[in-house]
Amino acid sequence: MRIEAYNQVTQVFSSSRASRVKGSGSVSKKDEVQISRAGRDFQVAKQAVAEASDVRADKVAALKSSIASGNYKVETGDFVAKLLEKYEAYF
Numbered sequence: 091m092r093i094e095a096y097n098q099v100t101q102v103f104s105s106s107r108a109s110r111v112k113g114s115g116s117v118s119k120k121d122e123v124q125i126s127r128a129g130r131d132f133q134v135a136k137q138a139v140a141e142a143s144d145v146r147a148d149k150v151a152a153l154k155s156s157i158a159s160g161n162y163k164v165e166t167g168d169f170v171a172k173l174l175e176k177y178e179a180y181f
Contacts, residue, residue: 125133156162 153162
């Protein structure tokens with residue numbers, strides 16, 4: 091290892107230290123964020139979904155009453171099609 095090269099490197103790094111800049115002390119610029127219209131629309135939609143109920147009480151009540159009265163009929167073809175559609179990804 092050459093000592094002269096080491097001395098030159100240390101001189102470069104020691105002279106390049108940041109010096110403080112004297113200023114007026116007040117900062118006039120502030121950071122700001124601008125959200126696009128699509129971003130705002132997305133936020134509104136996301137909030138609306140979060141506030142919506144997971145259960146549709148009117149649908150549940152109608153199904154419960156039709157099951158209780160014995161009027162609820164299940165089409166076996168529709169049931170099988172939905173079942174196969176759901177489990178198709180596993181095969």
